[in-house]
Amino acid sequence: MHFPGAHILSVNQFERADVEHLFDVADSMVPYAHRERMTKVLDGAILGNMFFEPSTRTRLSFGCAFNLLGGEVRETTDIKTSSISKGESLYDTARVISGYNDIIVMRHPQAGSVAEFARASRVPVINAGDGPNEHPSQALLDLYTIRKELSSHGQGIEGMHIAMVGDLKHGRTVHSLSQLIQLYPNITFTLISPTELRMPGEIVEELRNNGHTVIETEDMEQGLVGNDTVYLTRIQEERFSTKMEADVYRGRFRLNEAIYTRYCQPSTVIMHPLPRDSREDANELDNDLNQHPNLAIFRQTDNGVLVRMALFALTLDVWQQIERTSREVNWYTERRF
Numbered sequence: 001m002h003f004p005g006a007h008i009l010s011v012n013q014f015e016r017a018d019v020e021h022l023f024d025v026a027d028s029m030v031p032y033a034h035r036e037r038m039t040k041v042l043d044g045a046i047l048g049n050m051f052f053e054p055s056t057r058t059r060l061s062f063g064c065a066f067n068l069l070g071g072e073v074r075e076t077t078d079i080k081t082s083s084i085s086k087g088e089s090l091y092d093t094a095r096v097i098s099g100y101n102d103i104i105v106m107r108h109p110q111a112g113s114v115a116e117f118a119r120a121s122r123v124p125v126i127n128a129g130d131g132p133n134e135h136p137s138q139a140l141l142d143l144y145t146i147r148k149e150l151s152s153h154g155q156g157i158e159g160m161h162i163a164m165v166g167d168l169k170h171g172r173t174v175h176s177l178s179q180l181i182q183l184y185p186n187i188t189f190t191l192i193s194p195t196e197l198r199m200p201g202e203i204v205e206e207l208r209n210n211g212h213t214v215i216e217t218e219d220m221e222q223g224l225v226g227n228d229t230v231y232l233t234r235i236q237e238e239r240f241s242t243k244m245e246a247d248v249y250r251g252r253f254r255l256n257e258a259i260y261t262r263y264c265q266p267s268t269v270i271m272h273p274l275p276r277d278s279r280e281d282a283n284e285l286d287n288d289l290n291q292h293p294n295l296a297i298f299r300q301t302d303n304g305v306l307v308r309m310a311l312f313a314l315t316l317d318v319w320q321q322i323e324r325t326s327r328e329v330n331w332y333t334e335r336r337f
């Protein structure tokens with residue numbers, strides 16, 4: 001993959017070598033994300049951060065990543081405040097906004113919308129989630145996290161066992177992550193979901209055709225056994241026609257310390273793209289695991305900044321200029337990572 005100027009729309013764009021190059025660049029961003037050093041390598045550059053669906057970590061971490069590289073961020077956070085609400089097309093919106101920015105990050109509720117926008121854009125576009133379809137930067141940060149967590153136990157991604165739990169039908173993070181992990185050989189996927197919310201058949205077929213093992217089950221406890229990583233997801237209420245339809249599934253699969261201890265391996269990494277639904281009737285990932293050393297959910301969110309910095313540095317082709325533009329910061333920076 002040729003990164004400079006590329007749109008980042010799908011994990012299917014990536015070869016394993018691209019992923020590993022991106023991860024190396026992400027590793028080099030640690031001193032900047034940890035505020036030990038600073039760079040102005042993107043001084044003068046402008047990011048258009050356009051979110052037409054709610055977001056906390058994707059929007060803020062893309063913005064933070066751009067700021068950490070020295071660039072400025074302009075945001076649209078609601079369709080109601082955009083002229084899309086007056087009937088303006090994605091084509092016209094893209095032609096206009098790409099004249100104001102050097103790169104655009106976009107989240108939109110419709111599958112395929114970000115790709116449609118990118119076709120009309122004059123600058124690179126990064127897909128920050130297009131409806132139930134894909135969330136490629138989340139998959140990259142998830143895989144980066146898996147690699148780091150497993151390597152701390154002396155393991156690699158090749159041959160790993162991963163359980164994905166919850167709404168696998170509408171969850172774009174699991175669609176992207178499963179397709180990205182399969183760049184590594186001999187993966188065992190245990191897909192735990194209600195029958196109605198199973199992983200789309202075409203993704204399961206692709207994983208099997210590429211030589212991976214896929215087990216589909218509704219039995220969470222047995223499905224948890226023998227995995228290196230368990231990746232939980234929220235019931236994607238916003239993708240159902242009514243809240244009542246989603247309520248049927250809420251709270252059906254919950255991981256807490258007792259279940260973890262009984263069914264998971266002592267080293268199983270616990271992940272979730274967040275937000276987790278912490279309402280009492282859902283509580284899909286219990287707070288009683290908050291202090292567990294294998295709970296990686298906040299390391300995932302921290303890693304999101306590194307991976308998104310790497311995406312900007314590669315697509316804007318400044319990754320080799322960062323070190324020579326860097327200096328120590330001059331403010332108090334002690335943090336507990």
Ligand code: CP
Pocket residue numbers: 054055056057058059129138273274275
């Ligand atoms: N994981 C994720 O996409 O979170 P946000 O919806 O808060 O951006």
